[in-house]
Amino acid sequence: MNSSFRIPLALARALVIALAGAALLVPAEATAKGGFKLPAQQTAALQAKGAEWSGRLGRESPGPQAALPLPYRATYRIGWGGVTAAHAEVALLSGRGGETVEMRGRAATEGTARALFPLDAKLSATADARTLRARRVEQDEERRDKWLRATVDFDDAGARRVETVTPRKTQQAEEKRKNFPWPEARDFLSTYLYLRSFEWKDGESRAVLVMSPVAPYFLRATYRGREEVATKAGRRRALRFSVEELAKVQDSGVLKPQRKLKSATAWISDDPARRLLRIEAKVFIGAVFLELESEQGGG
Numbered sequence: 001m002n003s004s005f006r007i008p009l010a011l012a013r014a015l016v017i018a019l020a021g022a023a024l025l026v027p028a029e030a031t032a033k034g035g036f037k038l039p040a041q042q043t044a045a046l047q048a049k050g051a052e053w054s055g056r057l058g059r060e061s062p063g064p065q066a067a068l069p070l071p072y073r074a075t076y077r078i079g080w081g082g083v084t085a086a087h088a089e090v091a092l093l094s095g096r097g098g099e100t101v102e103m104r105g106r107a108a109t110e111g112t113a114r115a116l117f118p119l120d121a122k123l124s125a126t127a128d129a130r131t132l133r134a135r136r137v138e139q140d141e142e143r144r145d146k147w148l149r150a151t152v153d154f155d156d157a158g159a160r161r162v163e164t165v166t167p168r169k170t171q172q173a174e175e176k177r178k179n180f181p182w183p184e185a186r187d188f189l190s191t192y193l194y195l196r197s198f199e200w201k202d203g204e205s206r207a208v209l210v211m212s213p214v215a216p217y218f219l220r221a222t223y224r225g226r227e228e229v230a231t232k233a234g235r236r237r238a239l240r241f242s243v244e245e246l247a248k249v250q251d252s253g254v255l256k257p258q259r260k261l262k263s264a265t266a267w268i269s270d271d272p273a274r275r276l277l278r279i280e281a282k283v284f285i286g287a288v289f290l291e292l293e294s295e296q297g298g299g
Contacts, residue, residue, distance in 0.1 A: 053207075053218050053247075053249075053255055054182065054184065054209075056207045056220070057184045057207050057208060057209055057218075058194070058206040058207055058208055059184065060198075062131070062132045062193075062194060062197040062198075063197035063198035063199060064197070064198075064199060065196060065197045065198065065199065065272075065274065066272050067129070068092065068101065068193065068196070068273070068274075069272075069273050069297075070092055070093055070094045070101070070297075071091065071092065071093045071094065071297050072091070072092045072273075072275075072295070072296070072297045073089070073090070073091045073092075073295065073296045073297055074089075074090050074275070074276075074292060074293075074294065074295040074296075075087060075088070075089050075090075075292075075293045075294045075295075076088045076089075076090070076290050076291060076292055076293060077232055077290070077291055077293045078107070078288075078289070078290045079113075079288070079289060080286055080287060080288045080289065081286050081287065083112075083113075084110070084111065084113075085109055085110070085111070085113035086107055086108060086109045086110060086113060086119070087107065087108065087110060087293070088105060088106070088107035088290075089105065089106055089107070090103060090104070090105040091103070091104045091105070094129070095126065098129060099128070099129055099130075100126050100127060100128060100129055100135065101126070101127045101128075101129050101132075101189065101193060102124070102125070102126050102127075103123070103124065103125040103126075103189045104123075104124050105121075105122070105123045105124075106120075106121065106122045106123070107119075107120075107121045108120045108121070117144075118142075118143065118144050119141065119142070119143055120141070120142040121139065121140065121141045121142075122139070122140045123137070123138065123139045123140075124137070124138045125137045125138075125187055125188070125189040125190075126189075127187075127189050127190040127193055128190075132190055132193040132194045132197060133154065133186070133190055134152075134154040134159075134185070134186050134187040134189065134190035134211075135153070135154055136151070136152065136153050136154065137150075137151065137152045137187045137189075137211070137213050138150075138151050139151075139213055144168075145167065145168055145169070146165055146166060146167045146168055147165075147166045147168070148163070148164070148165055148166075149163070149164045150162070150163045150164075150213050150214050151213075152187065152211055152213040154185060154186075154187070155183075156183050157181065157183060158179060158180045158181045158182050158183050158185055159179075159180040159182070159185040159211055159216070160177075160178075160179050160180075161177065161178045161179075161180070161211070161213060161214060162175065162176070162177050163175070163176045163177075163178075163214055164176075180211070180216050180249075182209055182216065182249075184208075184209050185209050185210075185211055185216055186208055186209060186210055186211065187210065187211050187213060188210065191208050191210050191219075192276065194208065195208070195221065195241075196268060196274040200223035200239065201223065202223060202224070202225055203222065203223065203224075204222065204223050205220055205221065205222040205223075205244060206220070206221060207219065207220040207221075207245070208220075208221075209249070215248055215249070216248070216249040217246060217247065217248055217249065217258075218245060218246070218247045218248075218249060218255055219243060219245065219246050220243070220244045220245040220246075221241045221242065221243055221244065221266070222241065222242050222244050223239065223240075223241055224240045224241060224242050224265075225239075225240060226238065226239060226240070226270055227240055227267075229267040229277055229278055231277050231278055231291040231292045231293070232291055232292065232293040232294075233277075233291075233292045233293055233294055233295060236267075236269055236270070236277055237269070237270040237271070238267040238268060238269060238270050238277055238278075239267070239268045239269075239270050239274070240265060240266075240267055241265065241266045241267075241268070242263065242264070242265050243261075243263070243264035243265070243266075245257075246258045246261055246264065260283055261281060261282075261283060262282045262283055263281070263282045264279070264280065264281040264282070265279070265280050265281075266278070266279045266280075267279075275292070275295070276292070277291065277292050278290065278291040278292065279291075
């Protein structure tokens with residue numbers, strides 16, 4: 001495949017999965033099979049190395065913004081430049097008698113992008129409606145050469161991931177388990193719910209730790225004010241946020257900046273619902289985008 005196509009397709013795929021609650025499903029080094037726990041000494045060492053960046057993570061209680069109006073369904077277009085590479089459908093629902101917020105999403109590449117990089121993905125995510133903390137994520141991907149499944153459970157000790165990779169050729173599934181000893185870890189759904197809950201001031205920043213779900217990323221976002229943004233669903237008043245830092249948390253606990261990303265911006269509707277309208281990431285070959293195409297419900 002020509003490299004000029006490979007890179008934007010990979011980034012478009014990252015946006016597809018980010019919308020569904022994750023980024024790229026890349027096989028990661030597994031811990032010993034049969035258990036989640038890391039030795040206490042290793043856990044302490046990881047937390048010590050992460051002390052600098054973990055000290056910058058937001059630990060405030062959720063802000064005063066009204067709860068997300070549910071149910072809500074939306075369709076998003078994903079691509080780069082003027083080319084559509086994929087579509088994603090998302091449903092946000094109330095679960096367990098209002099105790100949880102649940103997301104059900106699916107996405108697939110299409111057209112020329114699908115011929116080059118076939119991808120079908122499904123994801124479900126559950127967050128606590130009161131604390132806006134993540135509870136569980138389940139993600140399935142079907143690619144040309146393999147199937148992948150990842151689940152992540154969150155609690156006060158951190159995040160526990162189980163990843164299963166099944167090559168089409170051998171049909172032999174390989175399971176990998178890993179523990180991430182950071183209780184501040186979130187998924188995409190809980191990150192969105194948490195950040196939308198605040199009344200932001202110009203230039204104000206907050207940092208979060210987001211699971212992809214197979215790897216944790218340190219992300220710091222800054223509010224840049226109000227403006228109008230165009231989407232396939234029409235022009236809307238929006239709150240604009242820029243991503244100031246995005247770095248993968250390595251197994252050592254040290255951050256690895258994502259240098260291929262020049263900048264990233266997200267627009268959230270400037271109304272009580274605060275819906276996701278658009279994401280744009282600029283790289284050395286252009287801009288990859290995700291934008292709202294249609295929506296239903298949500299008040």
